């Protein structure tokens with residue numbers, strides 16, 4: 001069911017295989033918002049690196065995050081973005097471009113992530129890189145405007161939890177730096 005669009009900007013985040021694309025797709029539809037697939041904006045060099053089994057560095061991710069920040073800034077009327085957003089400074093880069101930005105954090109164990117990534121043949125992300133995602137991950141749960149959810153719950157339940165949160169909890173206030 002599609003309800004009235006909610007003017008919110010929301011990032012679905014987490015390690016490879018947590019279900020960002022799946023929840024992004026269904027969540028965007030339920031909220032009546034457009035979907036941006038963050039992986040589509042990786043420079044070709046990043047994709048080649050991941051395909052060849054090399055983890056991205058902060059430098060590799062910097063230009064990609066700048067592009068995603070621009071995309072968020074272009075959509076004040078609301079959007080759902082899928083983006084791993086593994087580190088606090090990556091999230092703050094996106095927040096700086098989109099006041100009130102929310103993050104839905106899909107949590108799962110390394111074993112669960114490995115199993116999901118392993119059952120997606122042909123995908124750009126190899127299972128050998130799953131550990132590096134957990135090494136980079138800085139848990140966002142204590143940050144404002146973050147909803148942490150168990151990534152193993154069925155998609156319809158996750159969609160309901162997100163829709164309820166967006167409709168009932170106010171958007172986080174932006175810290176204004178003097």
Ligand SMILES: Nc1ncnc2c1ncn2[C@@H]1O[C@H](COP(=O)(O)OP(=O)(O)OP(=O)(O)O)[C@@H](O)[C@H]1O
Nearest residue numbers: 016017018019020021022116125151152153154155
């Ligand atoms: N809640 C869920 N319950 C069961 N299976 C799921 C769920 N979410 C995702 N999956 C399955 O897990 C796999 C990974 O999901 P998905 O591609 O959405 O993850 P992702 O975080 O976008 O991954 P990546 O960032 O590596 O592209 C897919 O096969 C998908 O069908």
Ligand SMILES: O=C(O)[C@H](O)[C@@H](O)[C@H](O)[C@H](O)CO
Nearest residue numbers: 015016017039056084085125
């Ligand atoms: O920050 C990163 O290391 C990347 O964004 C990865 O998370 C992948 O793009 C994605 O998950 C691949 O499937």
